[in-house]
Amino acid sequence: MRDFALRALDTARSRGANYADVRVLRQQAESVTVRLQNVEGLTYDESMGFGVRVLVDGYWGFASSHRMTMEEADRVAAEAVRIARASATVRGKPADLGPPAAIVDTYTTPVLKDPFAVPLDEKIALLLKTTEAMARTPHIVMAEANIYCQRDEKLFVSTEGSEIQQTLVETGCGIEATAVDEGEVQRRSYPNSVGRHQGTEGWEFVERWDLPGNAARVAEEAAALLRAKPCPSGVTTIILDGSQVALQIHESCGHAIELDRVLGTEAAFAGTSFLTVDKLGGFRYGSPVVNITADATIPGGLGTFGYDDEGIPAHSTPVVREGVFVGYLTSRETAAQLGQTSNGAMRASGWNRIPLIRMTNVSLDPGDRRLEDLIADTDEGIYMETNRSWSIDDRRLNFQFGTEIAREIKKGKLGDLVKNATYTGITPQFWGSCDAVCNRDHWIVWGTPNCGKGQPEQVAHTGHGAAPARFRNVQVGIMR
Amino acid sequence: MLGETELKNLADRTLAMSQADQTEVAIFAPHSALTRFANNYIHQNVEQQDVDIRVRAVLGKKIGVASSNDLSDEGLRSVVERALTLARHQKENPDFRSLPAPKPVRRIDAFVERTARTGPEERAAVVAQICDAASRAGLIAAGAFRTAVAEVAVANSLGIFAYHRDTMTDINTVVMGENGSGHAERVSLDVADIDGEEVAREAVDKALRNVNQTEIPPGEYDVVFQEYAVADILDFFAYLSFGAQAYQEKRSFMAGRIGEQVMGENVTIWDDGLAADTAPNPFDFEGVPRQRVTFIERGIARDVVWDSYTAGKEGRESTGHALPAGNTFGPVPSNMFLATGDATLDEMVASTKRGVWVSRFWYTRPVHPLNVVVTGMTRDGTFLIEDGKITSPIKNLRFTQSYLEAMNRVEAIGKTSMLCQAIAGVSRVPALKVRGWAFTGVSEY
Incomplete structure (x- = not known):
């Protein structure tokens, strides 16, 4: 594999590339999905290929292929150079990568139990037990459970002398109960919605989240929601559970601090960002209790790795300190435009994609409250759990999110169940209204395995450490 | 190749x-x-x-x-x-x-x-x-x-x-x-x-007109939708309502309502992977030939799309809409059509006393799947219509609206159609004018 990658690098250089890197990636994924008592999805996918990224006189080209032959290495490298020369016909400011990076190293995700080594029978049995427990609850028409594991083995080489081998392992799991009755449909998920929760861990991740032990509760909550009162409309206090805070960070902070968006290079698809360069270091993003950090080194986080796909080591970067916006996620090219060096956020979803700036683990630092105390300290409001819908404008300002389940808070106590809960706001005002964050005992690094960006689109895996947090004067209940 | x-x-x-x-x-x-x-x-x-x-x-x-x-x-x-x-x-x-x-x-x-x-x-x-x-x-x-x-x-x-x-x-x-x-x-x-x-002409013209936006308050407005936004509406029906799995599990509004009037009489929606004016696609990922499937005929619910697994449960034939094996989502439409009407965009604007022109949607997500309630933003050219004329650009609006209800309030349909990207293929759609669209928020630009 090394000889193959170096051959592509040599060809790119000899064809005129001033800079080139080659990524060779073998990706394996196993997925088991049970719906009621049928194993409806049992798949193993493997893909291997390589991509050559070149700069010719400051303009980019990229080509990729699944054929792992020396002849194809030459063809693809030459094609990447040809593409770069075509890029140079519609000229802007030539790309500058800043200081060269030459690193030789290896990195492997620490795993206690290889998820691929766990017998399929064990995985299937665990999921069947889970869905059986969910399906016992009246009104449950669908009980679904899944386990997913992925292994990426990748080699990065560059003309600057980097040679980095990484093996990244991810494991995820999730369950979902759907209840139907008299024209109403309600859904409850665990540990997180939109399929599953995931981390850079082994089988220990699935064991820790105990799907069977939560199955009956999840199903009962879905059924109870059928008869719950609708979310009231008005302005009130809300407390979000950790997983919904994670979604809030992802959408209103994580994407907003991607420097490529800020500089306009995602404008046509993903959009831009309200956190323009003039705001760095002085803009009040949130209240003084809001501290946000992008950290690719957190053990087990879904955005954890050794090196990004430009060969830059994983970083921990302050993003918001005591409410003030202080840092972006960057690449070599974008960091250089601010006179900085990259903080290692460039990742590609596969061998056939270029790296883009992607969230690592963008987290709200833990506060000092206990959830019980926070609820007891809230006279009136709504406690919302588990994301159900999410939408935000193309500058990451106006958002509207919904949760699967909610409860009224009255005089410091949790009260009636509430369905179809939604809340809306404008990002800096919303984070400015945050007056309390729960402590490290409640803090979990939630995995988001479905983050879309780029053209052609790439789906990235990101992490978000979060604990429950309280927000004042929030508009809730936006649905006819 | x-x-x-x-x-x-x-x-x-x-x-x-x-x-x-x-x-x-x-x-x-x-x-x-x-x-x-x-x-x-x-x-x-x-x-x-x-x-x-x-x-x-x-x-x-x-x-x-x-x-x-x-x-x-x-x-x-x-x-x-x-x-x-x-x-x-x-x-x-x-x-x-x-x-x-x-x-x-x-x-x-x-x-x-x-x-x-x-x-x-x-x-x-x-x-x-x-x-x-x-x-x-x-x-x-x-x-x-x-x-x-x-x-x-x-x-x-x-x-x-x-x-x-x-x-x-x-x-x-x-x-x-x-x-x-x-x-x-x-x-x-x-x-x-x-x-x-x-x-470039279309995008530049709109960008030049979309400056110094005013703000209108959230509320219900008559809306003229360009084809790009209409394609999004069809996407959500494809994703939430017109597949056999959601139908069988009663997560689709179509469940139990075949033969009933569910949309306005002027609305007809179908899927046809063999039509010349789509991106033709003669068979699905099981090798089954695609059939034309009518979802809504003059507002009446008719059918959904099927693959061999969902069809087998009912003892009927696949319509040729399977996704690749291993998926657990079920069949989806791939070549949707919304029937054209007899109006031009100019006529839709001219017939509007006070309303909104929407060029396209952004970041639309389901809020309540059964009723196809969706929230999202407008983007890249939202304009106020007053007394039959586009009068000024306005700041982008958030909507929270049942697409199903909206399809019962279609006032005019474009006489031409456009091929647009869709959730699993392409859709061919005309422009639409809809009464009483629920805008629920305003952005800062």
């Missing part, structure tokens, strides 16, 4: 290696390139070639699925073995009947040689037209121009072999000034249909 002979050979070799009771091989071979631009220059420019071989092995009623892009004998043997191993560990699925039996598949020519031959130099020339037009207007352009070839072959041990190749090209741009933006996009099989000057 591998070609039909090579793909047939690959499929036959793979089938011959399988000891399963039934085996299916689906091969997807894409070759695509995309030139991306922003700030009036090309900043990303990529090309990819791949082959995905997906094997579904059936042992009795146990099914395993594996995929690989290794075309060597060893690679093929490995993917077959992997699928068989998965099947052996499976539990019997009593709802599974059989892989589909062969049926005649129509040959459709959807391959345009000049699209397949388009290189980075030709894409750059079109991008240059857009960037130059934006620059001349004092604006900056961003966007992407893609050209692609795809081959798909499906074979199974019951005798199915189907092969199709097609080309696809699409371009989109957002042109921005200090305070506002405009957008345009085109989709076609034929790269000759992509006119950079024309795309």
Whole structure:
């Protein structure tokens, strides 16, 4: 594999590339999905290929292929150079990568139990037990459970002398109960919605989240929601559970601090960002209790790795300190435009994609409250759990999110169940209204395995450490 | 391009290696390139070639699925073995009947040689037209121009072999000034249909008009939707309502309402993968020929799309809308149509006392799937209509609206239609005018 990658690098250089890197990636994924008592999805996918990224006189080209032959290495490298020369016909400011990076190293995700080594029978049995427990609850028409594991083995080489081998392992799991009755449909998920929760861990991740032990509760909550009162409309206090805070960070902070968006290079698809360069270091993003950090080194986080796909080591970067916006996620090219060096956020979803700036683990630092105390300290409001819908404008300002389940808070106590809960706001005002964050005992690094960006689109895996947090004067209940 | 002979050979070799009771091989071979631009220059420019071989092995009623892009004998043997191993560990699925039996598949020519031959130099020339037009207007352009070839072959041990190749090209741009933006996009099989000057003209014109936006309060407004927004509406029906799995599990509003009036009498929606004015796609990922399926006929619910698994549960035939094996989402429409009406966009505006023009939606997500309640933003050109005229640009609006209810309040339908990208293929849609659309928030720009 090394000889193959170096051959592509040599060809790119000899064809005129001033800079080139080659990524060779073998990706394996196993997925088991049970719906009621049928194993409806049992798949193993493997893909291997390589991509050559070149700069010719400051303009980019990229080509990729699944054929792992020396002849194809030459063809693809030459094609990447040809593409770069075509890029140079519609000229802007030539790309500058800043200081060269030459690193030789290896990195492997620490795993206690290889998820691929766990017998399929064990995985299937665990999921069947889970869905059986969910399906016992009246009104449950669908009980679904899944386990997913992925292994990426990748080699990065560059003309600057980097040679980095990484093996990244991810494991995820999730369950979902759907209840139907008299024209109403309600859904409850665990540990997180939109399929599953995931981390850079082994089988220990699935064991820790105990799907069977939560199955009956999840199903009962879905059924109870059928008869719950609708979310009231008005302005009130809300407390979000950790997983919904994670979604809030992802959408209103994580994407907003991607420097490529800020500089306009995602404008046509993903959009831009309200956190323009003039705001760095002085803009009040949130209240003084809001501290946000992008950290690719957190053990087990879904955005954890050794090196990004430009060969830059994983970083921990302050993003918001005591409410003030202080840092972006960057690449070599974008960091250089601010006179900085990259903080290692460039990742590609596969061998056939270029790296883009992607969230690592963008987290709200833990506060000092206990959830019980926070609820007891809230006279009136709504406690919302588990994301159900999410939408935000193309500058990451106006958002509207919904949760699967909610409860009224009255005089410091949790009260009636509430369905179809939604809340809306404008990002800096919303984070400015945050007056309390729960402590490290409640803090979990939630995995988001479905983050879309780029053209052609790439789906990235990101992490978000979060604990429950309280927000004042929030508009809730936006649905006819 | 591998070609039909090579793909047939690959499929036959793979089938011959399988000891399963039934085996299916689906091969997807894409070759695509995309030139991306922003700030009036090309900043990303990529090309990819791949082959995905997906094997579904059936042992009795146990099914395993594996995929690989290794075309060597060893690679093929490995993917077959992997699928068989998965099947052996499976539990019997009593709802599974059989892989589909062969049926005649129509040959459709959807391959345009000049699209397949388009290189980075030709894409750059079109991008240059857009960037130059934006620059001349004092604006900056961003966007992407893609050209692609795809081959798909499906074979199974019951005798199915189907092969199709097609080309696809699409371009989109957002042109921005200090305070506002405009957008345009085109989709076609034929790269000759992509006119950079024309795309730029639409986006630049809108960007120049979309400055100094005023703000209107949230509320219910009559809305004129350009085709881009209408395609989004159809996407949510495809995703939430018109597939057999959601129908069987009663998560779709269509469940229990076949034959009932569910939309306005002026609304007819169907799927037709064989039509000439779509991106034709004669069979699904099980090799079953696509049938035309009418979802809504003059407002009356008629049917949803089926694959062999969901159809087998009901003792009926697949309509040819299966996704690749291993998915647990169920069948989805791939070539949707909304019937055209008799209005022009000018007439829709002229008939509006006070309303809103929406160019396109952004980040739409379901809030309540059963009722198809969706929230999202407007983007890249939202305008106020007063006394039959577009009077001023307005700040982007958030909506929270049941698409199903809205389709009961369609006041006018465009007389022409546009091919747009869709959730799993393409949709051909006209512009629409809808009464009483619920805007629930306003952005800051």
